[in-house]
Amino acid sequence: MKAASNKCMLFVSGLETEVTEDTLHGAFIPFGEIVQITLPPDPGSSNRHRGIGFIEYEDEEDAAAAIDNMNDAELFGRTITVRPAKAAPGSAGAGAVMGKIFNQESWLEKNMAGDNNSGSNAGNLETAGGESADGSDNKS
Numbered sequence: 001m002k003a004a005s006n007k008c009m010l011f012v013s014g015l016e017t018e019v020t021e022d023t024l025h026g027a028f029i030p031f032g033e034i035v036q037i038t039l040p041p042d043p044g045s046s047n048r049h050r051g052i053g054f055i056e057y058e059d060e061e062d063a064a065a066a067i068d069n070m071n072d073a074e075l076f077g078r079t080i081t082v083r084p085a086k087a088a089p090g091s092a093g094a095g096a097v098m099g100k101i102f103n104q105e106s107w108l109e110k111n112m113a114g115d116n117n118s119g120s121n122a123g124n125l126e127t128a129g130g131e132s133a134d135g136s137d138n139k140s
Contacts, residue, residue, distance in 0.1 A: 009085040012053045016076035032062020
């Protein structure tokens with residue numbers, strides 16, 4: 001097994017609240033072997049997750065194929081964004097993305113700022129109902 005690298009880890013945003021790890025697995029498995037799928041929980045609301053997910057592929061080529069085919073695709077009626085995940089500053093790589101980053105609001109605000117397809121912007125992560133993930137109207 002290859003060591004994980006950021007090039008094999010994908011960040012998926014714009015997910016509908018009904019999307020599960022199994023849903024993502026079914027949608028992304030045609031592009032290659034998936035090592036892990038994580039949907040960060042949304043502890044501040046009744047939603048299952050924050051509308052984002054991380055998919056780790058075994059091979060960089062598989063991850064690239066998933067980006068090429070799934071970015072701007074529709075899943076459960078919403079357009080999703082798929083791009084390479086970014087590691088946290090000072091982290092050891094993709095493991096930090098899966099284990100820590102998605103629980104840090106500052107990271108989400110910084111890295112979701114350019115994500116126009118999911119209907120969210122920095123500091124205002126929308127749920128399927130149009131409310132922000134933390135229940136506030138915080139706009140940066």
